[in-house]
Amino acid sequence: MNESTRKQLQIAVEKAVRPARVGWEHQVRIREELMAHVTGIFEEEWGRLGDEAAAAQQAVRRFGDPAKLTDELNASRSFERRFAYLLERWFGWRAPESAARYTFRLSVRIFLTIFALLVVVPITLSLIMGEPNNRAMAIDGRWVIPCLACAAVFPLGFLYFKIRDAMFGFGSPRSWPRVASYGALFALMVFACGWASATLGAWSWQEGWDLIVPYWLIASLVAPILTIAVAQIRGPAEIRHTEWSLLQLD
Amino acid sequence: MEPIQGDKLRGHLEAMILSTLDCGEAHGLEILRRLEEAGCGLLRLKEGSLYPALYRLEAAGEVKAVWEEDSHGRRGARRRIYQLTTKGKRRLESGRIEWQAFVRVLGGILGAPA
Numbered sequence: 001m002n003e004s005t006r007k008q009l010q011i012a013v014e015k016a017v018r019p020a021r022v023g024w025e026h027q028v029r030i031r032e033e034l035m036a037h038v039t040g041i042f043e044e045e046w047g048r049l050g051d052e053a054a055a056a057q058q059a060v061r062r063f064g065d066p067a068k069l070t071d072e073l074n075a076s077r078s079f080e081r082r083f084a085y086l087l088e089r090w091f092g093w094r095a096p097e098s099a100a101r102y103t104f105r106l107s108v109r110i111f112l113t114i115f116a117l118l119v120v121v122p123i124t125l126s127l128i129m130g131e132p133n134n135r136a137m138a139i140d141g142r143w144v145i146p147c148l149a150c151a152a153v154f155p156l157g158f159l160y161f162k163i164r165d166a167m168f169g170f171g172s173p174r175s176w177p178r179v180a181s182y183g184a185l186f187a188l189m190v191f192a193c194g195w196a197s198a199t200l201g202a203w204s205w206q207e208g209w210d211l212i213v214p215y216w217l218i219a220s221l222v223a224p225i226l227t228i229a230v231a232q233i234r235g236p237a238e239i240r241h242t243e244w245s246l247l248q249l250d
Numbered sequence: 251m252e253p254i255q256g257d258k259l260r261g262h263l264e265a266m267i268l269s270t271l272d273c274g275e276a277h278g279l280e281i282l283r284r285l286e287e288a289g290c291g292l293l294r295l296k297e298g299s300l301y302p303a304l305y306r307l308e309a310a311g312e313v314k315a316v317w318e319e320d321s322h323g324r325r326g327a328r329r330r331i332y333q334l335t336t337k338g339k340r341r342l343e344s345g346r347i348e349w350q351a352f353v354r355v356l357g358g359i360l361g362a363p364a
Contacts, residue, residue: 016298030301032327032328033278033301033327033328033329033330034298034301035327036277036278036327036328036329037278037279037297037298037301037329039327040279040329041279041297062296062297063296063297063298064296064297064298064299065296066298068296068299069296069298069299069301069302072299072302072303073301073302073305075302076302076303076305076306076309078309081309
């Protein structure tokens, strides 16, 4: 099968899968399975017709109407998949976002979510119950947590993608020295976030330092190792999802 | 005889899949081949539509699937091998009983007993 035929079959599959309201991990699974199927049909037709272009057309015809298949995929979702999709609509990556744009958007959404849960909901509830609660209204650590979360997610999220891409050579050549550099930066960021949180809590640099050393220091060193492990496990599927999502369908 | 497709198949596809898997585990293309063979060439299934039905069965716990170990030269595209679970066997049994009752009743009404 030449590259052009393979792309034709991929487009047929992606036209059905991309609009489906399912999470990205399920999309990756469906794509692989449908691609295996449509490739199998193509091989049958190629054996029968002897012509690659005609076999590809027959395979796409036999595969069926992509829009109808999308509707059927949507109708076949379990409750867990519907919920996962909703979460992903709010927090997930959208093609063709860059890593920087996505992590920035994610950090803003995490800020809004945590702020709503820790500040807006308690104040609203106390107002609805007609008992303005000074504690609910007080400006305290709850206002700082969403800011810290937002400030941490952006650089750490961005560094995760840099580590992943350097590990698998996505967008730039594979480079373990770059993985190590980004990992060191990741450790530094984790440590800095911990120190900043402790300092704000204790309202003193020195007390903040005393609070986090040595345990948070150890956690900071372990964090990039865990990140590399996560990238090792999830990275290939994430990259496949990105490649498929960027496919031009027309 | 006209091919059997579309609305006539709706509602029966899952039972047909379970019945096919009762003969042994299979991937999607093999399930389709078995259905077309059993249907003596009169079944017209849109092949992509098989998979939503398989996913529904899997979500219901009536089939389970594992990825094959090797893509056999299909450039990264592996197949999932489906097999019937105990729950699926029970559903197949009750589906067969319901179908026999359905055919008996309709046959009596239409004057065309099975």
